Amino acid sequence: MxxxxxxxxxxxxxxxxxxxxxxxxxxxxxxxxxxxxxxxxxxxxxxxxxxxxxxxxxxGNVSVFAVLYRQIVNALTLVLVIAMIISFVFKDYVEGGVIALVAVTNTIIGFSQEYSAERTMESLRRMAxxxxxxxxxxxxxxxxxxxxxxxxxxxxxxxxxxxxxxxxxxxxxxxxxxxxxxxxxxxxxxxxxxxxxxxxxxxxxxxxxxxxxxxxxxxxxxxxxxxxxxxxxxxxxKTLASSSVVTRTPLQKKLEIFAYALFGLAIILAIIVFGVNKWKVNDEVAIYAISIGISVIPEGLVAVITLTMAFGVRQMAKNYAIVRKLNALEALGSVTNICSDKTGTLTQSKMIATDAWIPGDGSYRISGRNGFSPEGDIYRCGTSGASEIEVEDEKVTPDNMGYAFTRLVQASALCNMAVIKKGKGESNDEWHAIGDPTESALQVFAHKAGLPKPVLTAEPFKFELVQEYAFDTELKRMSVVCKEKSTDAYYVFLKGATESVLNQCTRIQLGENEANLDREKFEPELYSELEKLANKGMRVLSLAYRRVIKTDVEILKWTREKADADMIFLGLVGIYDPPRPESKAAIQKCFGAGIEVHMLTGDHPATAAAIAKEIGILPLLWSPELEHEGKFNSQLVMTAAQFDALSDEEVDKLRELPKVIARCSPDTKVKMIDALHRRNKYVAMTGDGVNDSPSLKKADVGIAMGLGGSDVAKQASDIVLSDDNFATIVNAISEGRRIFSNIQKFILHLLSGNAAEIITLIIGLSFIDQDGISINPMSPLQILFLNMVTSSPPAMGLGVERASKDIMKYPPRSKGELFSWEIIFDMIYYGIVLGGLSLVNFVIVIYAVGNGDLGQNCNSSPTGVCTPNNPTCNPAALEIACDQIYRARATTFATFTFILLIHAYNCRSLRDPIWTMKLYDNKILLWSVFGGLLTAIPTFYIPGLNSKVFKQLGIGYEWGLIIGAVIIFEIFVEVYKFFKRKYLKPLEILEGEGFKRQYSLNEYP
Missing domain, CATH: 2.70.150.10 (Calcium-transporting ATPase, cytoplasmic transduction domain A)
Known part of the structure; x- marks a missing residue:
């Protein structure tokens, strides 16, 4: 070419x-x-x-205007716009201009962050x-x-x-x-x-x-x-305008509602300010109201949430879990149950035919385990039936191949759409398959027997495919009609689950002869052999055929029911699909995290149970005999027929839902999800076929297979696994828990700072100047600086915090839980301590070191202005009073800045002491704290910037008060955490419990 x-x-x-x-x-x-x-x-x-x-x-284009609209129409922007308008009305142009700049800058930063995050999400959606x-x-x-x-x-x-x-x-x-x-x-x-x-x-x-x-x-x-x-x-x-509709996640919606609630609180607090000052609405009172309004809103919260989500999505994509809907990130941390398929998810999907059995002829073993390579031989087992005794085995060759075995091989090769071939170019020596893994295994089996499809479709056989009836998940079988041109006879070949195939058979092949199928006599032997293969973890397929003499016209008019009727049973083929090496460890991690794992598979019950036991879904001591003796709380292994036969009331009475459901249909998966939901469980469901889409949509987290999954399943899912690996699901849950834990950490950091600001300003209303106006302990721009420059970068650092080593030892969090009682009490406690220490420093500078004079008009001017109603005003004394107000305000601002930056490290863990944390393992947090310290210092000493913008002056001895406040704050924090560790229930409550229950028979009295 x-x-x-x-x-x-x-x-x-x-x-x-x-x-x-x-x-x-x-x-x-x-x-x-x-x-x-x-x-x-x-x-x-x-x-x-x-x-x-x-x-x-x-x-896939992201709407620029939609993202910009969300940045403009929110509580933060409204507060800033109102503050800006008030500043301009009262002719405080410097402050009004700075607030306007902050509002515009915040909108630009928020827009760029969210737009970038949406573009990232869109690119990942394309991957999925x-x-x-x-x-x-x-x-x-x-x-x-x-x-x-x-x-x-x-x-x-x-x-x-x-x-x-x-x-x-x-x-x-x-x-x-x-x-x-x-x-x-x-x-x-x-x-x-x-x-x-x-x-x-x-x-x-x-x-x-x-x-x-x-x-x-x-x-x-x-x-x-x-x-x-x-x-x-x-x-x-070409005639339609395409746009992307961006939906907000439940968490984002809750936080937006929370922001507007804070906006309402800001209005209430502003009214309180006006009331305390007897409704004297001048520029000083207005500035105080602006300050307290700004202090309520965590300005950086939306941006930090967006960045944390985007970072989490990228991390999960690197780990082969592609998030299609942001809701899934929040839902993963709540998952209590995982319902997983077996083939390709828990196992390697590298099917190898290893055993066969033919009635009256005995067992066969198939050598060669080199993937799709047809290198290997087939041996008829000795009379002992022990396939491991190779000395008694007879190698099968075209010369000694029996009639029934020949038909079995033909059925394996022709009732099969897979193709195996040798690679070209660099992979010249490597065999690969095109088609379903199970069919590929059968095709390799046919190659080893010397009768692959290319041989059967050439001379002298010249089989030609006439009609195909594809595998049906309800019927659990597939059939083809082939014409043997050398004889003009038609053959119907059938393969599928043993129960389904046997139901279509009326005769049985015994050597070169056919015999009527005596079910009472034959079925015990058949199912005994089937159990032997299934108990070794094999997927067992049954094969059948029949020969008919019909015209082409008659054959083409056949329905599936007619084609599949009156079949001759040939035998069994056992196919082994080894578990993925990482599956057992991943399942152990699930049970250790309080997450139950269920296997829903189309395999035979014994096959499913053997694999489930090997990878740890079933207890190590589980056996069919012990289950029949009632040694377990519930029937842990059921067939879909058994489970579907139970009414909802009967299912709800089961002490424990089955761990394994075999011969599972799509409807069974939906019933399982409904049963789990009635028990208030939060379910993740895997699926790959078009028939799995109802269960994927019904599950709280639908997970589709990216390699082997159908497109309909992917579109119905929340997450797509690009490697079809169960361990990836567990890693995704761990990542979901990490993201939610980090959100709680930076919300605690941001809101404890806001709580401290509110406490400082509300109590600050009691500081009354010579005109009866409250003195502001912090100016509006100081508060904006704290919320935007000091708090936001460390909060972003907390957003990318690594998962704790115990993240998968916690129980699944309650659905929608964000503000736990512990978080609420932490926020109030830290806010009180931080606000109290800041106020103490403010009081020390004014009353202990200063003369206690609060001056006149010191909220808006560094020198104060004498008003006409105060003829005794002394301008020199007023300048001294305002100077100490500005120094006290700088001390309060610096106290807030240093404590908030150090407090970010406290928020890394709700209970662990700060000295147990590594300083350098979160570089973003480290540099944001270091940068925050450097950024704040110029605001104290640059002339004009300090007095006219931040309403503060340079400080000297006050640094000792600030350092002392930081030390005292840390003492309060560590004492508080000590009492939490001593008296609260430990967080790692699940350590070991999942394994104990899963692997001890004593847990199933």
Whole structure:
């Protein structure tokens, strides 16, 4: 194929005839692709670079105006605007101008932070957006739909969203929902035949597939012929304006409500200020009211929340958990139960056929564990049936292969859509599979037996696929109809769960002969063998077949029920899927954190129980015999039939819900979630198929598989796992807990500072000057500086704090819990101590060191102004009084600044002493504290900035008071934490309890 130049190749050509009128071979030539091997990765990258992403113009754009509107219309901005207006009304232009600058700066910073966070979220949503399976470089891979290029060979099945417009060249029972394009309510059955009419309506172009439509049945392959705005959906999009609707999370909504409640409190406190000053509304009273209004609002809270969330989303993406909805970040910390699939999530999804059993013929073992490599042999076990005794085993060759075994291999190879092949290029010696892992294992088995699909479809057999009935999750089976051209006979091959396959059988293959199926005689032997395989953790498939002589017309009219009827039972194949090495440790971590894990799988009960026991979902001492003897509180292993047969009342009476549900259907998953919700549990549910979307939506946190999951499942989920690994779920829960814990830490830091400011200013109302006006212990700009410059950076440092080593030893937090009683009491206590120490320093400077004169008009002027109603005013004495007011105010401001910065380290842990914390492990926090100290010092000593802007003067001996206040504050903090550690219930209450209960039989009397 090679590379191509833009001049010689048009990616979106205007062909002389529409694609539906072209034969597949001509479409392949036109798009310069190979329908077997697809494009090379290099060609795909080149085409993507030349012609852009496969997306609609404007798709995914974040609304600039929506983000800006949210920054302007909030409680913080309203308070600042009101403060600015009051300052200008009373001709305090310096203060009004600074407040205006702060308001604009805060809006710009908040806008840039939130806009950046939204862009980050949008880029991550794209990572979790629909993916499409394509064949590139002879390998089947999943790529983001936006990376599809013209010429890609797309592979799709039930539940997938079509990624681009394409020309079909292979279909099996394919039906596609095209309602969004055509308005047709029923799915359209597809074909590969050429359509002659050029102007055929869109809905009648049945050999074409279109972007954004959904596969409702079957499977197929197609060549991508149009992408992006060239697709049919793109033509519609040209007439529509696309915008992104950003939803607020419950936490963000609660904090917005909280901010407006604080805004109301600010108004109430301002009224109190006016009342205490006998409604003398002059500039000094107005400034005091502005100060107390600003002190109520934690200005940096929204920005810190946004940054913390964005950082958490990025961290989770690095750890293979892509967050599609911010709600999931908050919900993860509340998860009490995880309902997980087995295959590919708890296990490696590296299926290997290791055993087989044929009635009357005995057991077989299959050697070779090298993934998809067909290297290995098959041995018929000795008469003892002990497959481990290799000396008695007989190697199976084409010369001694029995009739029943031959049919078993044929069924494995032909009732199978997977393909295994050797790699090309650098991976020349590596075998890989295209298709379902279970079917790939069966295909490797057929290769080892010498009868793979390529052999069976060539001479002398020449089997040809006529009809396929895809695997049905309700029926738990799949079947195909093949024609053997050498004899013109038709064969139906069937595979699936043993119960389902056996129900379709009326006969049994015994050697070269068939016999009527005597269920009473045969089933005990069958299920005994099945249990042996399942108890070794194997997934067991049963296979059957029948031979019929029919005409082509009759065969094509068959329904599934008719095709699957009157089958001949062949035998069993055991497939082993080893658990992921990290699954057991992850499950142990869950139980240690108070999170129950349930396995909901389609496997046989014994297989599911064996794997569940191996990875720790079931107690180590669990066994079917002990369960039957009633040694456990509840039946820990149930089938879906058993669980579904229970009424809701009966389920609610169970002391404990089952840990394992086998043969699970999508409806069973929904019933399990409902049962957990009735017990007030918070549920995370994993899923990958289109039928899992109801349970993913119903769960509190829906988690879809990114590698093997359908696009419908991904769209219904809150989180997408890019590695399909259960351990990633546990890491995501840990990250969710870390984020919520950090939010509590910086809320405690910010609000304890606000509480201290309120206490200082309310008590400060008692300091009355010569005109009967309250003296302000801190100016409005000092408070703004504390809230914006001093508090916000350390709060951001707390927002990125690492998770504590015990984060997964705490119980799941209550849903929606933010302000626990401990947090509330901490906030009040720290606020009282900080506010009290600041006021004490204010009093010392004025009354103990100074002369106690509060002067006149010192709120607004560093020198004071004599008013006409006070003829005895002494300007020199007034200047001394205002000077000490400004120095006392500087002392109060510095006390607040230094204590708040050090207090950030106290907030790292609610109970641990500060000396146990490492100073350097949170560099953002360290530099924000250090920077806050350096930033505050110039405000005391730069002329004009200190007196006219901050309403303070330089200080000297007062630094001793400030350092003393910091030391006293830390003593109060450590004494308080000591009593909490001594008298409050320890936080690490779950350490060891999960393991004890999970692994001790004594816990199940």
């Amino acid at each position: 090679g590379f191509f130049k833009k001049k010689s190749f048009s990616m979106h050509p205007d062909p002389p005839t529409p694609y539906h009128t072209l034969p597949v071979s001509q479409v392949s030539i036109h798009t310069k692709t190979d329908i077997d091997d697809g494009l090379t990765p290099q060609e795909a990258v080149q085409r993507l670079g030349l012609y852009g992403f496969n997306e609609l113009s404007g798709q 957006s629909p993916t499409t399976r394509v064949i590139r470089g002879d390998s089947l891979i999943s790529v983001p739909t936006r990376d599809i290029v013209v010429g890609d060979i797309m592979v799709f099945e039930e539940g997938d969203v079509i990624g681009a417009d394409g020309r079909l060249f292979e279909v099996f029972n394919l039906e596609v929902d095209e309602a969004l394009l055509t308005g047709e309510s029923l799915p359209v059955a597809k074909s590969v035949d050429v359509i002659q009419e050029h102007d055929k309506p869109l809905g009648d172009r049945i050999n074409m597939i279109f972007s954004s439509t959904i596969v409702t049945k079957g499977r197929g392959k197609g060549i991508a012929v149009n992408t992006g705005m060239k697709t049919e959906i793109g033509k519609i999009a």
